[in-house]
Amino acid sequence: MYAIVDIETTGGHASANGITEVAIVIHDGKEVVQHYQTLINPGIPIPIYISALTGIDDEMVRKAPPFEKVAAEIYDLLQGKVFVAHNVNFDYSFIRHQLSQAGFELQLKKLCTVRLGRKILPGYASYSLGKLCKCLDIEIEGRHRAGGDAEATAKLFSLLLENDKEGLIQRSLNRNSKEQQLPPYLNREELEKLPSSPGVYYFKDRKAKVIYVGKAVNIKKRVYSHFSGNNSGRQRQEFLKNIHTIDFKECGTELMALILEASEIKRLWPENNRALKRFDLAYGLYVYEDQKGYQRIMIDKKNKFSTPVYSFSQLSEGHNLIKVLMKEFELCPKLCFIQRNTDPCIGIQDQHCHGACDGKEHQWSYNQRVKAALAGLKAGLPSxxxxxxxxxxxxxxxxxxxxxxxxxxxxxxxxxxxxxxxxxxxxxxxxxxxxxxxxxxxxxxxxxxxxxxxxxx
Structure with a gap:
């Protein structure tokens, strides 16, 4: 038995939006045997643009039941069925999330009529529900309403069952098949060509623009892992919807894959790569010449307009390094901003400052030691x-x-x-x-x- 589902919602991801309408059509593999439809009060305002699309506004759902009131009925209707929808991961993520909030855990096999349509009925320019149904002469009564779209999807599903000469639908339901976990517009052949070696992979949208770059020790296994689970967040739902093709580059080792990934993210700046975009060591060691001509070393927050001599993740790391340089190359703690008060220089007391802070040491001799300190720092970097x-x-x-x-x-x-x-x-x-x-x-x-x-x- 198949439960063909369509929903209307207040937004594009389940974790921060609600359902406004649910329709479920039960199909026994030959014909439709049951219909269910209800408006839902989402508990939050319906955006104007959503109302314009669906015709469902706040007034229409004001007296409708909240989801938890119909959760048991919906759960019983779905239980034991195969969950079918056009772009199934969207509808399933909402229904599963809302049922979970009401205390029901949904675990069903899924079928996506977008993916099935592209395989069983190939050659159409678009596989959106409206355009595909128009090409197939399937009338949609009430477009962008759950009932009308669910009925149209049921007619489409009947057509897919009739034309499935190679048993694709049944193979998709096999335990080892991950077909319905995949993004709706991604061909399985794209995954089958992936190697099981280290490297970098690229997810691309319908215009072949790279939207995500990732690294892997095993490219095929890592790519498949992106499509497992039922995360209902906006980022993941949008991410999956936009994946059309995959490309890859093999590397010899995980280290080389990490380097290539970082370089490619910087070059391509994909919209879904956030972690490496944010990575940066926050502090840097800088050198500048003050008004009296003395070279001064300081630790400051990094910015895009200057290049530090060295970088640190914590301020304390930088200060500890300067203290080492001060003693080794006899630098002044006041000119290095280690001592910031007006008290006598502690470097003079400790005999590693020669009086540059009081103008008693010539700029040239002091600056020579600063240069030596920086040269020593560079020489200490590993090659x-x-x-x-x-x-x-x-x-x-x-x-x-x-x-x-x-x-x-x-x-x-x-x-x-x-x-x-x-x-x-x-x-x-x-x-x-x-x-x-x-x-x-x-x-x-x-x-x-x-x-x-x-x-x-």
Missing amino acids: FAFIDEGRTMEEQSVVWMESGQLKGMGYLPKDQDLEDVLAVKSFLEPYSSNDYIRTVVQTFASRYPEKVMKIQV
């Missing part, structure tokens, strides 16, 4: 090659770091002499470095020291 597996048995991968910055990565023959720096570099593709990439590479180097080869720059 190494991270050697690991390649994409095939015949190659190895290399991630190349110089003075704490990524210079490039690539693949070279397994028998390549790693001591021949110029030859190794010829295999590398340049990549821009940033705080995130530097942190990731250094984390992997610390975790796998046996894969690190020191280099001279």
Whole structure:
């Protein structure tokens, strides 16, 4: 038995919106055997543009039951059936969320008439309910009302059953089939071509614009994981609806996939990538010359108009580094903003300030020590090659770091002499470095020291 469902709502995602109308048509596989329809009071105002689309306004639902009053009836009607809808994940997410709020847990097999239509009735320009039904001469009485759309979907479903010569509907219901979890406009063939290797994948919309970039140790497994579960949030619902195609690039290792992902997000700036867009080490070490000609070191919040000498996640990290530089290179705590009061300089007391803060040391001699401190800081940044597996048995991968910055990565023959720096570099593709990439590479180097080869720059 199939329960063909259509709903009208106050918005596009279940977690922050309500249902205004529900229609359920029970189909026994041959014909419709039962109808159910009711308006629902969503408990929140219906937006004007929704009312304009559906004709359902606040006054119409004022005396309608809230969902919890009809939840048991709807649950009993759906239980044991296959849940069918046009873009099934949308309707299912709302019904499941509302039933859960009322104390009922819904777990049903699903069928999407968008996905089934594209496979069983191929060749149409659009598979939206209105346009597809028009092409198939299926009349919709009451478009954008739950009852009219559910009846039309039931007629469409009957047509799909009649034309399903290859048993696609039954195969989609098999326990191991994940067909109905997939976005409505994504062909399963797109998933079948994905490799089970590390790399980066790209979700694209109907215009082939990249809307999400992700990395994976196993590309196929990771992509499938995006489509499991029943998250009812707006972001996920919109995300799934807009996925039309998938592309990918294989990498030799997880580290290379992480670097490529970060680089591609910066290059493409996809709308659904939020975490890496926000990543940044918040503080930087800066150097400037004051009005008296002294070079001054300070820690400040990073901004897009200046490039720091070094970056930190916490203010205390920067201050601790400056204190080390002060003692090692005999710098003034007042000129380094470690001491901010008007008391006598603690650096003079500790004999590592020569009086620059009082003008007793010439700018040139003080600035030479600042330059030496910065040179020492740069020299302390690691330069190494991270050697690991390649994409095939015949190659190895290399991630190349110089003075704490990524210079490039690539693949070279397994028998390549790693001591021949110029030859190794010829295999590398340049990549821009940033705080995130530097942190990731250094984390992997610390975790796998046996894969690190020191280099001279």
